[in-house]
Amino acid sequence: MDNYSVWQLALFSLIACCVIMALVWVWSYRIKNAGVVDIFWSYNFPVIAIILFLLAPGFELRKQLICGMVFLAGLRLGTHLAIRITKHLREEEPRYAHIRKEWGANAEPKMFGFFQMQAASNVLLAIPFFIIAMNTEPQLSVFEYAGLVLWAVSVIGEAVADKQLANFKKDTANKGKVCDTGLWHYSRHPNYFFEWLIWVSYFVFALGSPYGYLAIVSPAIILYLLLKVTGIPTSEQQSLRSKPEAYKKYQATTSVFVPWPKAKT
Known part of the structure; x- marks a missing residue:
């Protein structure tokens, strides 16, 4: 070679x-x-x-x-x-x-x-x-094993979120409604969260290699894009245009990113 x-x-x-x-x-x-x-x-x-x-x-x-x-x-x-x-x-x-x-x-x-x-x-x-x-x-180092485990959890989490949303949309009774079941009950964008975690897992894996700290650039860029550019902002704007009242209620009860119960204010 x-x-x-x-x-x-x-x-x-x-x-x-x-x-x-x-x-x-x-x-x-x-x-x-x-x-x-x-x-x-x-x-x-x-x-x-x-x-x-x-x-x-x-x-x-x-x-x-x-x-x-x-x-x-x-x-x-x-x-x-x-x-x-x-x-x-x-x-x-x-x-x-x-x-x-x-x-x-x-x-x-x-x-x-x-x-x-x-x-x-x-x-x-x-x-x-x-x-x-x-x-x-x-x-292999402990970082590489840790990165592998985190990757597996993240890929499964993203696949579950995507499947839950697809099943919700498939049901004609849900037309015009907002998906708030499964992981979507806790986060408005669990698929994006687990996608970002996949990139975090690559960073963790890279820490086992020389100059691995430079890999932080990837999850940092992905997080910025998801939170500020093409991910969450455009998705939420489209949802507010298509079903404004239902989505506003959904926003009030769910976390924007992390699948965790929203803190009461």
Whole structure:
């Protein structure tokens, strides 16, 4: 096996993600639905995992663990999104339709740039994976075992939250209502919470490798995006537009993020 540097592996990953996103943009242009970018943003992480598994010089068992974790989590989330989005493939999600309307005549060129930025974000967020896959120490540390356990809990939690929401929406009697069952009884966004915990688990796992502390950038970025940018703010705005009264009542009784009973005021 060639001894590739971390910069070469990052470049290979960036090229792969950019090519994938360029092809996805062509598809989205033809169907007029930019929402498909979310599917392949998730699938790009398994692509990076495969590149690292095949080319990184790290200890084999460590690579198997982290690449397997990344592959399974990305595949599960991407497939969940694919099932949801392809059900209304010809109907663009409101947040992307709003962006397209704001960009006007320049929407498609800007959308291509947005897709490429998503590809770059895949590689930036993969910093923990690069750090871990470069570690040649032939023994796992307590951080790696702890990260593995936290990852398993987080993936199961996210899958449960997604399933509970899907089952709620599937019941026609719930049309116009807000999902407040299971984990959604305690948090308005338990799926986002467990998604963030998955990234925390990668950080914990990376602490067993040299320079592992740098991996904090990934859960920090994910947390900021979820709380301030594309996650919770856009989701709550859409819910308030579609069912204002019901959602306001829901907001008053639930935690915004952590699945825990809201403190009484």
